[in-house]
Amino acid sequence: MTVEKDMPVKCFVAAMVFCLATSPALAQAPSGVDGAAQAPRCYDIARVVDPTVPAALVAEDIATLRAVAESGSRPAAYLLGTLYRLGPSHPAKRLPQDPEQADRWLRQAAVAGDLNAMAGLAENALAQGRAREGLVLALARAHYAMNHPDPQHRKVLAYGADLVRRGFEALGEPRTEALEAEVLADVQAFVSEWGDGIVAGILASRETKRVSGCPGDIDDARWPLEIRGVSSVLLRSDRAPDAAPHFAMFHLVVRPDGRVARALAVDFSPGPEVIRPLKRSAEGMIFNKLEGAPPRRALLPLTMQ
Known part of the structure; x- marks a missing residue:
């Protein structure tokens, strides 16, 4: 792929997506979804993120949230990782800021197809000075959002493009053709390793439409929300x-x-x-x-x- 030095971020993303979409790694059909294991208990996501609820009344929900995440729940892993990423800056202030724990849980959700978790993982990497990793994650997220369009993803296209821009900026290097080729190779490696699970997770999430990992979630088939x-x-x-x-x-x-x-x-x-x-x-x-x-x-x- 030939890349001009002043190519806008959106154009580079589009070109990168074309290269990835024609690569063998994405030509394979999804091998299936390792869906979230049956949650052992249920946590109340509203109570967890509500800043008006005292911490003492949320302790059990946080413990359950962790157990549900450990059981393999993607929504629980995203929420837990987000609380660790934001720490006291989150309005609810439920957990201390812990970049390592944020990486662990956001990565679990991201490779299972949660693109919001993938964005959070990129943000966490950029905040910790891991510019190349953050950029690769931002581009991978853009790739999946464009190849598997969803109304929710379209609402945040501008944010996704800006995340890529900030990733390039954080590298602190001139945007040469050689650099962008190296970055593209890193994105292809990420897609090759995790692509099947990510795609399967994206497709499965459109069927379940759950907002948490709890079995008591609202039945969208009976009570649709549009x-x-x-x-x-x-x-x-x-x-x-x-x-x-x-x-x-x-x-x-x-x-x-x-x-x-x-x-x-x-x-x-x-x-x-x-x-x-x-x-x-x-x-x-x-x-x-x-x-x-x-x-x-x-x-x-x-x-x-």
């Missing part, structure tokens, strides 16, 4: 017009009338300043009405750009 629109929300921000895109993931609780009862921040990148304006947008979402439905839950990614 976005119908969004209330008019004026976002006020002190960010400069050309500031980098920010991302936040919210856990929503939706009433039978389709209105959002609660929006709790689960994840964000690169900083917490995005939570307040995007929370207002999340709270303004309108979903389908279902009379007699229990509170329905969803994970909603949003970006501000």
